[in-house]
Amino acid sequence: xxxxxxxxxxxxxxxxxxxxxxxxxxxxxxxxxxxxxxxxxxxxxxxxxxxxxxxxxxxxxxxxxxxxxxxxxxxxxxxxxxxxxxxxxxx
Numbered sequence: 001x002x003x004x005x006x007x008x009x010x011x012x013x014x015x016x017x018x019x020x021x022x023x024x025x026x027x028x029x030x031x032x033x034x035x036x037x038x039x040x041x042x043x044x045x046x047x048x049x050x051x052x053x054x055x056x057x058x059x060x061x062x063x064x065x066x067x068x069x070x071x072x073x074x075x076x077x078x079x080x081x082x083x084x085x086x087x088x089x090x091x
Contacts, residue, residue: 037086044083051076 051072058064064072 040086041083044079044086048076048079048083051079 055064055069055072055076059069
């Protein structure tokens with residue numbers, strides 16, 4: 001999982017790389033796009049983690065049925081799949 005201070009370093013390094021490669025033209029749009037991609041990665045991974053932990057805790061407490069468990073795990077898996085797709089498009 002990416003920590004917030006590491007995320008800032010990644011975004012700053014990518015910004016410096018863009019300035020060196022493309023000059024100063026249209027850099028603002030690229031930086032905003034990178035910020036949104038980084039935030040999307042963080043949100044999707046957080047949702048997937050929350051669904052997994054939620055299912056585990058509710059299962060231990062016997063407070064969830066099988067259909068709900070599969071639904072929550074499906075949402076978490078879908079978030080991880082979207083994160084993977086976004087990563088591939090960004091690279």
